[in-house]
Amino acid sequence: NAGVTQTPKFQVLKTGQSMTLQCAQDMNHNSMYWYRQDPGMGLRLIYYSASEGTTDKGEVPNGYNVSRLNKREFSLRLESAAPSQTSVYFCASRERGGVAADTQYFGPGTRLTVL
């Protein structure tokens, strides 16, 4: 099993450009998450999908959109990138969305720089 995979690993954008971060998991998990990590801030939840067909906002959703394409894939889109979106983005998955005790498994991350 590859677990949670993310593409691309690195990306540099200019202000105003758009891009989509891809995430896929092969563990047959129901829930998927997008986080951003900034120095000294820990991880903050952007959006999550508790199950296929549903998405909800997290703590910092402004400037982002998501799509739960199917059970395996959950993408994050930046429509008009801003320098404040320079960050490391992590995707995670969990077997059961409503079961808080379940472990979240993380991907390797995407380092995004917006100039």
Added chain:
Amino acid sequence: AQSVTQLGSHVSVSEGALVLLRCNYSSSVPPYLFWYVQYPNQGLQLLLKYTSAATLVKGINGFEAEFKKSETSFHLTKPSAHMSDAAEYFCAVSGYGGSQGNLIFGKGTKLSVKP
């Protein structure tokens, strides 16, 4: 609302010394608590989790943590630090289902190990 406070953004220990990383939580419901480790340029990996089965939880790589309800703490310890333990450590809390089942992360503690 739930929150996590990690005391000390940086902790430095000598190889062979005790590792103690502090985590205090706030939760209006009985919490589930997690410790994750992040090695440089990698994603997060679960070290251990508390799900109310036992207050002393043993994890991977010789780490353990004790849940103390009276102190609202879940400190991470390892008796003898190894150079390979140098990483950033995140404490996280979650409640029950719905959005309360989502993880709330602390800001992280970077552990340095001196030879």
